Amino acid sequence: MATAYGADTRDQYGSAGSGGRPPVRPAKHFLPAALRAPFEARTWRELAYLLLSLPVSVVMFSFAITMVSLGAGMLITFLGVPILAAGLAMCRGFGMLERARARGLLHLDVAEPAPARGRTDGLMAWVGAMLKSGVSWRHLLYAVLHFPWAVFAFPVAVTFWATGWAAFTYPLWRWVFPTYVGVGGIQLYGDDTHQVYLDSPFELAVTSAVGLALVLVTPWIVRALASVDRLLVLGLLGPSRLATRVSELESDRGVVVDTAAADLRRIERDLHDGAQARLVALAMDLGLAKEKLTADPEAAARMVDEAHGEVKVALQELRDLARGIHPAVLTxxxxxxxxxxxxxxxxxxxxxxxxxxxxxxxxxxxxxxxxxxxxxxxxxxxxxxxxxxxxxxxxxxxxxxxxxxxxxxxxxxxxxxxxxxxxxxxxxxxxxxxxxxxxxxxxxxxxxxxxxx
The missing domain is CATH 3.30.565.10 (Histidine kinase-like ATPase, C-terminal domain)
Incomplete structure (x- = not known):
């Protein structure tokens, strides 16, 4: 159903509209993304993240395994429980550093997870809250899982990056071999009778071309590796989906409560300043008309007629107010x-x-x-x-x-x-x-x- 409504004239009310900032235009680039990628800041930031991941993960993994093993081994005594809780607390500390590292190098802003819930006014209360916190165990899982991934990602990133740039720039530094090593170039093959070196102009060109291809491919490999780190940080170091949903619902509940309170205040104000005031004036007018009914019937009739008009206005205000609460036509x-x-x-x-x-x-x-x-x-x-x-x-x-x-x-x-x-x-x-x-x-x-x- 399509129906046209309204007047044919434009509204020319005040100019204070809901204007916002003009849209930001994307930056123009003269080179395609494939050629820009090796020199973009994002590539170097992600590469730095992968290079730092190995030493960081070694420390985290060693600490996590040591504390868990020590705590589990001493569970037969009372000391195992607080040791395990302390290990979980330290894993949460490592998680905070990892979120900061991801924020700085990957530009991945991960919200802080919920703190350990429960009474924390004593040692045993703190230990219990830490052991019952799912966030703490997810941080421990991150410390364990990130180590094998870093062991894989580090050599892959370093190999592609170093090999690509070394091969691409090989014609610039090949002179090192005949000058200091006494050979024509990089040796591809050698035995007692044959040696193959990259020393001819054609071989130099092919090596540089292969290196250029690796240089152009490496940023995308680095991004793929960094995307796995993003998933690990998001999935294990951030708030869980359930906690995020609970937080959203709490925020939405606050908005609903505030909106309902504002609507109630508006209705109260409209009733007090509108219909209620008219009804009070109407009651006073009818009281005066009643007093003048015998002494001055004509004046009383005029007052009753004015009161009748006030009744119509009050009824219209009440209808408008009811329409603002929930229109009858909608129901x-x-x-x-x-x-x-x-x-x-x-x-x-x-x-x-x-x-x-x-x-x-x-x-x-x-x-x-x-x-x-x-x-x-x-x-x-x-x-x-x-x-x-x-x-x-x-x-x-x-x-x-x-x-x-x-x-x-x-x-x-x-x-x-x-x-x-x-x-x-x-x-x-x-x-x-x-x-x-x-x-x-x-x-x-x-x-x-x-x-x-």
């Missing part, structure tokens, strides 16, 4: 009719397209309604658009909303505007808000909500 007829009602009140023409074969959960339906309502308010106030569209459809188990306008653009959800608050509300129910608004327009805001029908 009775669904999103199609409710969004069409919003579009009809917008100051620019709005086309609404709703393609749903069923209705989502009531809570999701309400969030979708108020999301579109706020986005269309932004279109009216800030966009300077001449038309807008609203599209609603279902994709698998997600409810998709998209509001597009042909206004001036520049909207940014990260600049602390109303879009940021809207994004937080959607995030509280596992929703997503994506804003595409280049300077000059058009603006497209896409919201994704769980269906939960």
């Amino acid at each position: 009775d007829r669904g999103l199609d009719a409710a969004l069409s009602a919003i579009a009809s009140r917008c100051t620019v023409p709005v086309t609404v397209e709703v393609d749903l074969d069923s209705r989502p959960a009531q809570a999701i339906e309400g969030i979708a309604y108020f999301t579109v309502s706020e986005l269309l308010q932004n279109v009216s106030k800030h966009s300077r658009a001449s038309r807008a569209t609203v599209d609603v459809w279902r994709a698998a188990d997600r409810l998709m909303l998209q509001v597009t306008d042909n206004g001036r653009g520049g909207a940014d959800a990260s600049s602390g505007s109303g879009l940021a608050g809207l994004a937080e509300r959607l995030d509280a129910v596992d929703g997503v808000l994506v804003v595409e608004s280049p300077a000059g327009g058009p603006t497209t805001v896409t919201a994704e909500l769980p269906w939960r029908g």
Whole structure:
């Protein structure tokens, strides 16, 4: 169903829109990525990470194995338990250093894992918390697993890097062999009767070409090796998915509570300053009319007539307030009719397209309604658009909303505007808000909500 609503005039309200920073253009390069890679800072940082991994992993592995073996061997006595806990604590310390190393060289920002939970006001309480912490055991597992991987990655990276650059620059340093060694060049083969050296111009060119190929391939090998380190750091040294999800839910719960409290304060303020004040004035007017009913019937009739007008205004304010809490048309007829009602009140023409074969959960339906309502308010106030569209459809188990306008653009959800608050509300129910608004327009805001029908 597609319907056009709204006036034909543009909204020319104030210029304080939700403008954001202009998009950052990617840097232009004259060389392709394959030729740039050997000289890029990323390649050298990742190579340095792999070279440092071997000595670091040797220390971590040796310490972890020593402490675990010592603690396990002394479990027959009381000392084995605190020794094992101390080993786990030191592994957590190594993990902190590894996260810092990954942050500096791999540009991998890993959040700090949750501390050991439990009472830590005594030695035994601290030992118990450390032994029961899954984070501690994951750090121990990292110390054990990273050693064999570093033993493999270190020689591979060094071999490819050293061989590639040595072969590529071989024509520049071949003079070392006849001058100081007394041979023509690098010896490929030799026995009692035959010796093969790389000394002819053709052999020098082939060697340099092979070296160039290795130089160009080495950065990608280094990146592949470093990607495994990234996975190890992310999977074992960062917070677990469950802990991250719990943290997200706690944050979302705080957003929901704050939003609900703000809505309650708004409703209380609207009732106190609007309908309640009118009803108090109405009661006073009716009291005065009652006193004048016998002495001055005409004045009493005028006061009753004015009170009747106040009743109508108070009823309209109560209807508007109820519509702001949850519109009746949304409950009775669904999103199609409710969004069409919003579009009809917008100051620019709005086309609404709703393609749903069923209705989502009531809570999701309400969030979708108020999301579109706020986005269309932004279109009216800030966009300077001449038309807008609203599209609603279902994709698998997600409810998709998209509001597009042909206004001036520049909207940014990260600049602390109303879009940021809207994004937080959607995030509280596992929703997503994506804003595409280049300077000059058009603006497209896409919201994704769980269906939960």
